Amino acid sequence: MLEKIDLNVTIDKAAYRSAKEALSNKLGVLQRKVFELKIPVLIIFEGWDAAGKGTLINELLMPLDPRNVRVHNLKNETYEEFNRPFLWRYWSKSPEKGQITIFNRSYYSDLEYRQSLDGVDLQGLMNHVNEFERTMRNDGMIIFKFFVHISQEEQKKRFEKLQKKDATAWRVTPRDKDENKHYKKLLEKVNQELELSDKNGANWTIIEGHQKDYATIKVLNTLATRLEKEIKDFENAPKIALKPLIHDNDAQYDTEVLDHVSLDQTMTGPEYAKALNDCQKKLYLLENEIYLRRIPLVIAFEGWDAAGKGGAIKRLSSNLDPRGYTVYPTGSPNDIEKKHHYLWRFWRDVPKNGHISIWDRSWYGRVMVEPIEGLCMLEEYSQSFQEINEFEKQLSDWGAIVIKFWLHIDEKEQLKRFTERQNNPEKQWKITEEDWRNREKWGTYKIAVNTMLLKTSTSNAPWIIVEAQNKEYARIKVLKEVIAAIETKLGKSKK
Incomplete structure (x- = not known):
């Protein structure tokens, strides 16, 4: 899946500035509609270390009203989270209706670095993830999943640049170095995760992360295009009046337990x-x-x-x-x-x-x-x-x-x-x-x-x-x- 991605795509500065201004204005309008219609939105950022996830999140936040946005950095589990089920911290941090929630890393990162968790194999946990996302979609949530992709060579170059300065050297952890060392082996696992979880309504968007400007525009455009469509579909959907579904002597549901x-x-x-x-x-x-x-x-x-x-x-x-x-x-x-x-x-x-x-x-x-x-x-x-x-x-x-x-x-x-x-x-x-x-x-x-x-x-x-x-x-x-x-x-x- 990731091997076929062309990472050399770019955008020139003039086109970038024009597109960013237009998309930022549109996202501000769409966020207000999301709030008005009480639609929950979940945005997941995954990708390689040093791929620029944090930078992209910052670019996304600029046009949004911060009162209705929550960002969760989910790299390490707290003691409370460690002692709860695998999905507990993601359920507890899921967005309210009308709110946009951003996960900087998620359950996919948890799976990437563990072959098994609490006695459940990777496939079992992936089933839990797919069930979680399906359940949220059924409840009206709009889910975006971005994987920010860079090559092994680009990652190594970025790590070396960070390590040259005392102010940024701390950001390169032993796990980061290990990820770059075993990049090809991890790539197989990442591909497997992406394929197993690329479901209708919660599909992956691969972000080519070599050029920040191009990556930013692709994220903003993906969000604006789909939000516009989802909001239109929501507004045009027939309004169903709530009414009692079960009545006395209703043979459709009755059993004799x-x-x-x-x-x-x-x-x-x-x-x-x-x-x-x-x-x-x-x-x-x-x-x-x-x-x-x-x-x-x-x-x-x-x-x-x-x-x-x-x-x-x-x-x-x-x-x-x-x-x-x-x-x-x-x-x-x-x-x-x-x-x-x-x-x-x-x-x-x-x-x-x-x-x-x-x-x-x-x-x-x-x-x-x-x-x-x-x-x-x-x-x-x-x-x-x-x-x-x-x-x-x-x-x-x-x-x-x-x-x-x-x-x-x-x-x-x-x-x-x-x-x-x-x-x-x-x-x-x-x-x-x-x-x-x-x-x-x-x-x-x-x-x-x-x-x-x-x-x-x-x-x-x-x-x-x-x-x-x-x-x-x-x-x-x-x-x-x-x-x-x-x-x-x-x-x-x-x-």
Whole structure:
């Protein structure tokens, strides 16, 4: 791919000045349209060391309003980033709607210098990268990817020039010298990455980097031309009104997963007290072990209103070291979260290696609440199942234990619990008008839940249905399932 690039292209000074002025003015106008239309834009700069990426970024920034631009230099990982999944820092730094974000180096550089990362091979990580970019494109993001290309001889010449001056010699690092020494070997790997990730909507633009003026004009022209087209397409696209996508007795989505769940299990008194004590002690020891082994644990709780999610989480966490876990109650997204992809806020709170994240409701609101309340389009709803499965697989590939609980009760039991809460002054805060309103849509929610369970129960993140008609039984089952999942990961399973 790169071998065929002619690096001797140039532009004369007069043509450069004229083109730069025109393109700079156009980019200023286009940036304002991007902000007005709330379109997120991601610009990735990759390339050889000393190819001039920093200079090109500076040239690009000049015509832009700095209030709506973010630049991230991503050469070295921080401690927090090192202890999170491969894509965590890129998710957390992805642009808001209406914002332009520039990555000076990205996940492609991470892959270039590592044959494997956290036990996942290059192809596996490249799949994660392609999934990330596809997910962002599906959410309306415009992605530009520039690879700034220079020859081995040109790179060596630039390094030598930098080393001649004390003020710039520090910029040539041992890794830079190693890159030039092994240029031809790295070239093969770079070509492979470019070919594997040159996808529709996130294609690579190769920038011939020998002459700065030519490279600058090519970057500015590529951005202006495509932004103009993307904005026009966005403005001309038919406007689809949001409406509920799932209705009661909708056979298109209905399955019978929950119809086969028996709810007659019970556990009370001394049996429950002993099981609770035993499980909490065992879980405390296992928490220490996964911390020492640096194994992260992700637990998502879903279920009917009043099914006992809060009570189960309380028993799960009450004997754990509070420094090692966090419980995240998930409500409607706030204004900042609405400016990002719906998975952004969950990626943001993925635990560090050896830590535990517990979600009281989770990313599954996307395929339960949103389609019923008319908060997403049909295409977005359909895509979400794949996006969620990929998210969970990426966590699993990273080494995390992923556990998902659906706490199940029947309509009669829910009404009983609602009534008890309504009549108890100390528990009235637990019941809201929205709970009663959602209860009227029980049949619709059941269809959504059945579909969710069927489409997102995978080998790396299976759903565990918890029979929650009896609260004590449900709490013990949750504890035992978490213990079993950790022991399996540690190789202690008796199965």
